[in-house]
Amino acid sequence: MSVFVDSKLALFNYLNAANSTTQFTAANLTWSDPKPIAGTWMEGTTTKNTYAKVTPKQGAGFEGKATVKYNRLTLADFAKFRPTRPLPVYQPATTVDMLSNILYYFGLVLGPQDILSEPVVLDAQGAGTVTIKAKDTSPLWLGQLSFDVVQGGANIDTLTTVKALNGLNYPVADPATQTSALLYTYPLNLTGYRDQMLAMAEGVLSSANADILVTALKALDQGPGAALWNNSDSSNTWSLNGAKVIFCGLNTMVFPTNQSYKYVMCLELREGVTTPTGRFYLHFNDPDNPNSAD
Numbered sequence: 001m002s003v004f005v006d007s008k009l010a011l012f013n014y015l016n017a018a019n020s021t022t023q024f025t026a027a028n029l030t031w032s033d034p035k036p037i038a039g040t041w042m043e044g045t046t047t048k049n050t051y052a053k054v055t056p057k058q059g060a061g062f063e064g065k066a067t068v069k070y071n072r073l074t075l076a077d078f079a080k081f082r083p084t085r086p087l088p089v090y091q092p093a094t095t096v097d098m099l100s101n102i103l104y105y106f107g108l109v110l111g112p113q114d115i116l117s118e119p120v121v122l123d124a125q126g127a128g129t130v131t132i133k134a135k136d137t138s139p140l141w142l143g144q145l146s147f148d149v150v151q152g153g154a155n156i157d158t159l160t161t162v163k164a165l166n167g168l169n170y171p172v173a174d175p176a177t178q179t180s181a182l183l184y185t186y187p188l189n190l191t192g193y194r195d196q197m198l199a200m201a202e203g204v205l206s207s208a209n210a211d212i213l214v215t216a217l218k219a220l221d222q223g224p225g226a227a228l229w230n231n232s233d234s235s236n237t238w239s240l241n242g243a244k245v246i247f248c249g250l251n252t253m254v255f256p257t258n259q260s261y262k263y264v265m266c267l268e269l270r271e272g273v274t275t276p277t278g279r280f281y282l283h284f285n286d287p288d289n290p291n292s293a294d
Contacts, residue, residue, distance in 0.1 A: 006109050007140030014070060015054070028060035033137040034072065042069070049142070075134055075145035082106055086127075088152025092120045095132045100155060102132075114138040126151030172277045179225070181269070181280030186258060188220045190265075190284040197265055197284060202245045205267075207231060210240040213267075213282070225276065235273075242270030246279065257281050 005013065011031055016022050032053040037043055042051060048069040056062030089101045096117040102108050115132045122128040127150050134141040172178035190197065193216045200209050210231040217229040217240075228238040235241070246266040251257055257264045261283035268279045 006111060007114050007138060008111075010140050011052075011070070015068065024054075028057055028062065030055050030057055031139065034139055037069065052139075072138070072140055072142045074143045075132065075141050076143045078106070078108060078145055079147070082108075086148040086150040087130075089126075089149050090152050090154040091126065092122075092130075092149075094119055095130065098130070098132070098149075100158070101152065110141070114141050120149075122149060179276040181276035181278045182256060184223060184225070184276050185217075185280040185282060188217070188282065189261075190216055190220065190282050191287060192216075192284075194263065194284050194286060197248060197282070198263065200245055200248055200265070202248065205240060205243050205245060207241070210243065213240055213243075216282075237273065237275040239269070239273050240267075243273075244268045244270070251283070255281060258283050261285050 008026065008031070012024050012026065012029070015024055032055075034050045034052040037046060037049055037051055040051075046069050048071050050072045051067055051069045053065055053067055055065045085105075087098070087101055087105055089098050092098045092101075094117045095115055096112055097120070099110050099112075099115075102110060110132070114134060115138070116135055118133065120128075120130055122130075127148070129146055130149050131144050131146040133144040171180040171182045193212065196209075196212050205213070214229045214231050218226060221229065225238050230239050231241045232239055233241045244267070246268050247255075248265040249263065251259065251261055251264045253259065255264060255266065262285045263283070265282040265284075266279055267282065269276075
């Protein structure tokens with residue numbers, strides 16, 4: 001909990017505390033911009049430094065208006081009782097950019113309604129002196145406050161502007177009904193077809209190459225598609241006809257592949273083939289040579 005609260009909320013708290021029977025909020029009451037009492041007819045009638053008008057919102061169940069007198073706080077006074085220490089801030093462009101740091105280190109709640117947005121000029125090491133100035137219309141604050149600034153760490157909450165992540169999803173849109181090609185072919189070892197696969201160029205598979213892969217998949221597949229792989233242009237399931245080789249070569253961590261294999265072929269089924277869904281990767285190694293350490 002901060003030492004001070006938001007300036008707008010503070011005024012409602014003060015008003016309700018002074019009038020123990022009221023429960024005014026921003027939902028039922030409008031608080032005008034404050035004005036200084038100095039120079040008005042009220043100057044000799046009160047020890048307060050500020051006045052504002054409060055009026056009920058339509059439908060709030062109130063009527064009329066009231067002039068409220070109160071003391072706005074002076075920003076400079078904060079320096080008298082806060083610890084003397086520099087404020088760590090990460091590359092602020094304006095004084096408003098520092099508000100979250102001021103709250104975190106000093107417990108002082110300031111909003112854009114309270115201080116002027118002015119440029120911040122620091123040295124190459126991110127250090128210097130900054131002065132924040134209260135707006136004339138700040139509900140709670142007057143004057144200005146200066147403090148030393150040093151280079152601080154970047155605020156994670158500020159850097160992560162997108163917090164609703166889209167990356168952690170199933171590999172298919174409907175895992176209850178769709179078969180993910182990526183997961184389905186993940187465990188298959190096509191090392192026995194290394195030479196034929198490395199000879200296949202990127203682009204649409206020739207019919208002969210599609211037949212080679214259909215034969216390989218039928219031989220190795222132990223899932224529900226084992227007998228269904230085909231090279232038919234009229235089939236929209238398990239068909240390699242018209243499939244495209246996106247990549248064939250050395251495995252890399254760029255792909256969602258099994259890094260135990262040296263080679264990988266990325267295949268994309270032709271448009272209209274609905275099962276399995278998505279791109280898939282066929283893994284293979286060099287044939288084992290007992291005389292080689294590789």
